[in-house]
Every structure is written in C-alpha cells, then in structure tokens.
Amino acid sequence: MLTISQLADYVGVTVRAVRHYHQRGLLPEPERDHSGYRRYDAQAVIDLIRIKTLAEAGVPLARIEELLAADADRFAAAVDEIDQSLRDQIRELKARRRRVTELASGEHLFLPAEIAAYIANLRAAGVSERGVRMERDAWIMLAASYPEAAPRWAAQKNADLAVPAYREFYVTYDRAHDWAVDDPRLDALADTMAARFAEQLREAGDQADGLRMEKVLSAEEQALFTQYVNDYSPAWMRLSELVAQRVQGSAT
Amino acid sequence: MLTISQLADYVGVTVRAVRHYHQRGLLPEPERDHSGYRRYDAQAVIDLIRIKTLAEAGVPLARIEELLAADADRFAAAVDEIDQSLRDQIRELKARRRRVTELASGEHLFLPAEIAAYIANLRAAGVSERGVRMERDAWIMLAASYPEAAPRWAAQKNADLAVPAYREFYVTYDRAHDWAVDDPRLDALADTMAARFAEQLREAGDQADGLRMEKVLSAEEQALFTQYVNDYSPAWMRLSELVAQRVQGSAT
DNA sequence: GCTTGACCTTGACGCTGGGTCAACCTCCCA
C-alpha cells in the first residue's frame, strides 16, 4: 500500500493536488492505516493518472468528475472533443507566436490591412518618420471609432496616393512642418491646397456619403484632428491661415 | 478620443480587463473628461495591444509591466524567450493529445515500458483477463514503491516468460484459480511449483541482490502480495498449503 | 529511551486574471 507522497510522486502530481482531488470528490478517499494515514492501492494510481491526464489537457475538474463516472461511449466522445480542443489550442498558440514575434516591429498589429498598407505607402513615398507616426496614430483613432468605414477611407486614400501629383503634394506638406513661418514656399503650397480643397468640394456630390470621411466625422472630431495634426508647427499653423484666406476669398 | 469601451472593443479585450490593467499599473490612467470618464488616445491603443498580445502568450502581468518599461534589446530578448516558451507549450500540448487519446486503451499510461511489455506478453500467452488485471495492479504497486528496480524485475520476468515450460506453468497456474478445491490436478501443479521453488533457491546465490525481488521486499510486503494474489480462490489457497508441505518435507 | 528529521494530518489564507454584481452618475436620442 502506498502513502500519499508515494502515490503523488509516482503519478507526477503534488501531494496537495491529491488532497485537493479528494476534497472535490474526484478521487475516492482511501482507507486509513492505524495512525490515520491514507493508504492507496493500484486502482488509486489508475484513477489519479486519468485525472492528471485530463486535467493537464485543460478539462475542468467538475467535468472530469462526470467523465470518470460516464460509460465508455460517452467517455470516448468526450475524449474526441477534448482532443479537438487541444488541436484548437495548438493552432491558437501558433498564431500567438506569430503575433508575439511581430510585436517588436510594424504596424500590422494595431491596424487593419488597408490602413497598414496606406501607412507603408506613405513611408515609401518619403514622408518623414514623424509624419508617418502622426498618420498612424490618427488612423488608429479613426479605426477604433469607425471600424468598418476606416478601412474603406484608407483604401480611397491609397488610391489618391497612386497619383504622382498628390503624392508629391503630400511629401511637400510633410516637409513644410519644419519650414520657417515666413518661408515664401508656403504661399505656393497654400495655392495648391486651396485648389485641392475646391476640387474635393466639387467631387463631394459624386460619392456615397459613407465613403467620405468629412460627412461622418463630427465638427468636434475634425477640429480635434486638425489640432492634433498641427502638432506644434508654426509653419503649418500659418498654412492653415493662408488656406482659409484663399477659400474665403473665392467663396465671396 | 476613445471611451473605455471603444478602446476595449477595438483591441478585443473586456472593459473590466482594461480597468484591471490600470489598477495593476500596467496601463497608465488616461485623462478624464469633464464628467470623469476616461478618454484614450492612440498610444493607449498601442500599449493595450502590446499588453494583450503578451498576456495571451501567457506572460504574467507582473512580467509585462517590466517588459513595457524595458529598452528594445531587453524587450527583444524577452520576446525570444517567450517565443521559446510558446514553442515548448505547443510540444507539451501535442504530447498531451497523445496521452489523452491513449486514455481509453492500454496500460502504457500506468506503467514503464518494460512492465507494460511483460503484461502484454502474459496476455499473449493466454493468461485470463482476471489474471492479467491482477498482475497489472501488483506491478503498479511495485513500480510505485520501487521505481528503478521494478522495470529490471519485469525484464527478468519477461526473459523467464520466453521459456516455454515456464510460460505453460504460468498459464496452468492461472487456470487453477477456478478449479475445485479437491481437483486432482492440484497435486501435480504443487509438485511443479515446489520444484521451481527449490530451483530458485539454488539460483539465488548467482544474482546480484538488487535483481531479486525477494531480497528487496519486506516480509510484510510479500505477505500482502500473497494475500492479494490469492484473491478469493479456494484452489489457490489449497495450492499454497500443498506447496508448503512439499517444501517443508524436503527441508526436514 | 530520546532525539531528529522526514512524512502525515486538518485548516486556513493567498495568488492570477479577471467575471459579475451593486449602486450610482452621465450621455444621447426621441
């Protein structure tokens, strides 16, 4: 007859676990010897190995209790099911491995594919790291706020970026961040921006509302973005003024 | 700015989890709006995704806290280590799958290979299921009590079993379990057993003590086994008497 | 016979990573 630690050692569990299984009613309490020690027979070894094997497979103790009482058919069915769940867990772990290794690098983790692609294109087009980071953060907020619309908007922007003139404009705008507030190039840039703005207004009617960011975002949100985007760049703030003048001028 | 549930939904965790991370100091408490609601920015999304990814990989929250504060090198090293542990977990899960599917059948799970082989040989030799089960249980107890010696003993027994005469004797002994107590074949069997016993005594000197079960087991343990093995078979009990007579007779 | 150290007993609290109330406040929309 085995003592509790012999039993536990042989099966490869702790003494505490064996007592826990007794408490839970999973493993029947064995006879005691004259001094109150538990004494185990071979059946206890078999039972405990079953319990351990199932528990390690992630089966909750309550379920194990049922299973030990079940007939062979139901037991086999349950084993199949557990096996399936183990297979799922293995797939999950593999996916997690991938995600963990991606942790150190890249935006894939934070953004839907379309948006990540847009960000990658910005970087490829020569936009500064500061600019890319700003865009990324803005898109994270957009994606979180409008999970289904944001990827479509990004796809649209991606299409825009395929046009060389727009790409060039975008890069110039990015550079302007560091220009002096009285840099003469700001005027030319403001012209371009005002023209683009007018064009966008004309196009606005042609598209479904859901496709246009400006229709969905509240004025408050747009203001927030503008403020956020302006960061702290005197040149950009000046640019905003210049564009506003031009737009107003053409409207009156 | 995102509310807590927008943040949680986007990242794919529960609101409760986010608050838990705040409590643990994992995720910095963000600004509150005028009514006390938490408001999150893009950095929070990034941080939370990091936390979630690591937590899902099984990294304890305390460790995640360190990691988020660590520099890129130490972070990369930790990620490697975590990846390794994930790989180990995958191997473990695969092993568990195997063990779970073996649960329904076989003695492999309960016994070292040598002993399982011996049991299989007994069954192949034609020993009854009752007899096999008895042997199995006895060997479980032996293996649990003498983890390193038991497999060697089993190997020895396995060699014995290769001898046709012994194999035959063993099967006959197994059958005798169900004989009537006055079956005349018991006398012949007792002769064989007494002869074998004498032979074993002569051989005893030739072997290292560790190899001989009888030298290691205490008298108490042997008595227990005898009692257990005799089960409740009048024929076997009678057989014990007959053998004892013969052995004593030859000793005097 | 006595000590010592390894084991045994029951009972109770602790830990992780949150889930799940409760009781209340706030926002937004019809």
Next chain:
DNA sequence: TGGGAGGTTGACCCAGCGTCAAGGTCAAGC
C-alpha cells in the same frame, strides 16, 4: 423629459492549487 446605453468605484467570487501553521507519527541512530 424620460429611458436606455454606457460610465464610475467598490466589493465579492472563481479555479486550482501553493503555502503556511500547528501539530501527530515513523524510522533511524545514539
């Protein structure tokens, strides 16, 4: 103006044991 959805803190609850605490018991050596 009301109601439902969503926010706030605080508190207790869960599995599956680990880990004391406060002893009783066994085997061995002196």
